[in-house]
Amino acid sequence: MKEADHHQDAIIATNLRKTFADIVAVDSISFSVKRGEIFGLLGPNGAGKTTTARMLTGVISPDGGNAAIFGYDIVHTPIRAKQRCGVVPETANAYSDLSAWQNLMLMGELYGVPKHYAEERAKTLLGALGLLERKDQKVQGFSKGMKQRLILAMALLHEPDLLFLDEPTSGLDVQSTQLITGMLRELNDGGTTIFLTTHNMEEANRLCNRVAIMRKGEIAAIDSPERLKMAIERLHTIEVSFDPAGTDDKLASLPGIKSARREGDKWMITTEDVDSTIHAICAFGVEHQLKIEVLRTLAPTLDEAFLRVTEGGSYEP
Numbered sequence: 001m002k003e004a005d006h007h008q009d010a011i012i013a014t015n016l017r018k019t020f021a022d023i024v025a026v027d028s029i030s031f032s033v034k035r036g037e038i039f040g041l042l043g044p045n046g047a048g049k050t051t052t053a054r055m056l057t058g059v060i061s062p063d064g065g066n067a068a069i070f071g072y073d074i075v076h077t078p079i080r081a082k083q084r085c086g087v088v089p090e091t092a093n094a095y096s097d098l099s100a101w102q103n104l105m106l107m108g109e110l111y112g113v114p115k116h117y118a119e120e121r122a123k124t125l126l127g128a129l130g131l132l133e134r135k136d137q138k139v140q141g142f143s144k145g146m147k148q149r150l151i152l153a154m155a156l157l158h159e160p161d162l163l164f165l166d167e168p169t170s171g172l173d174v175q176s177t178q179l180i181t182g183m184l185r186e187l188n189d190g191g192t193t194i195f196l197t198t199h200n201m202e203e204a205n206r207l208c209n210r211v212a213i214m215r216k217g218e219i220a221a222i223d224s225p226e227r228l229k230m231a232i233e234r235l236h237t238i239e240v241s242f243d244p245a246g247t248d249d250k251l252a253s254l255p256g257i258k259s260a261r262r263e264g265d266k267w268m269i270t271t272e273d274v275d276s277t278i279h280a281i282c283a284f285g286v287e288h289q290l291k292i293e294v295l296r297t298l299a300p301t302l303d304e305a306f307l308r309v310t311e312g313g314s315y316e317p
């Protein structure tokens with residue numbers, strides 16, 4: 001059993017803080033990431049996501065607080081803390097005048113991976129990420145998506161237990177995005193803990209077990225995407241259309257309806273009580289001899305939750 005296996009938490013951050021001159025980039029944040037989780041750090045530009053990731057991966061040191069990676073303190077035992085981690089940084093870090101294969105072998109040497117094992121693993125990773133045929137070409141001829149896939153392969157060569165990714169699919173095409181997210185899911189199924197920063201709500205929603213939303217250096221909310229959406233967006237929207245379409249405005253005065261507005265031939269109704277509002281709409285249809293053509297509830301999105309939190313709205317789990 002690896003040493004890392006003894007620790008329940010992959011990351012425990014306690015009052016982690018970083019300032020640059022008079023800017024408080026990260027303002028004493030505390031959170032933990034459990035083993036086996038995919039954890040997403042979200043937030044608008046300048047919220048402090050990259051600074052947090054850079055402190056956790058030992059690129060910069062915190063001014064205050066501390067963090068432990070699989071129980072190893074990042075300030076006092078940085079090498080132990082980094083040993084079981086793989087890092088995909090925000091900006092590409094492959095050597096452009098070396099081939100993909102040479103970059104991978106270099107990474108193997110850095111991490112002390114035995115040569116024959118590094119070669120086997122490099123082949124598997126390049127194959128899975130669609131780069132095997134290009135393995136002997138210099139990285140300078142690679143597209144952005146190919147570079148990002150290579151960097152992921154490099155970060156995975158020594159089979160880390162915890163993978164950090166800063167904006168892993170930002171600006172990439174659909175093919176590279178799918179290869180990368182597919183690989184992340186597969187790794188996670190195999191037990192790898194994943195910590196990523198992203199602007200992409202849809203990606204966070206699909207991939208992450210839990211997300212933290214940062215705002216001005218602080219964590220404004222932390223929860224599963226589902227609970228975050230439900231807790232923040234207590235109002236539900238119901239879309240309904242009738243035949244014949246020209247319903248009068250009495251619909252808006254039905255009990256339980258917060259608001260009703262027309263959008264083309266549809267009504268968009270907001271309510272806190274979906275069940276009784278649907279019953280009221282059906283009764284309204286019967287009473288006015290209107291056939292209901294479409295009736296559907298629209299779930300709140302993580303985008304809405306994100307905007308609410310980052311614009312300063314409250315969050316109560």
Ligand SMILES: Nc1ncnc2c1ncn2[C@@H]1O[C@H](COP(=O)(O)OP(=O)(O)OP(=O)(O)O)[C@@H](O)[C@H]1O
Pocket residue numbers: 020023024025043044045046047048049050051052
């Ligand atoms: N090396 C640095 N020197 C000076 N200020 C910095 C440095 N790195 C970050 N900052 C500042 O710290 C704050 C947080 O930046 P950070 O890059 O962590 O945000 P972010 O959430 O990752 O943003 P983005 O989504 O744009 O990448 C910003 O105000 C930024 O300008």
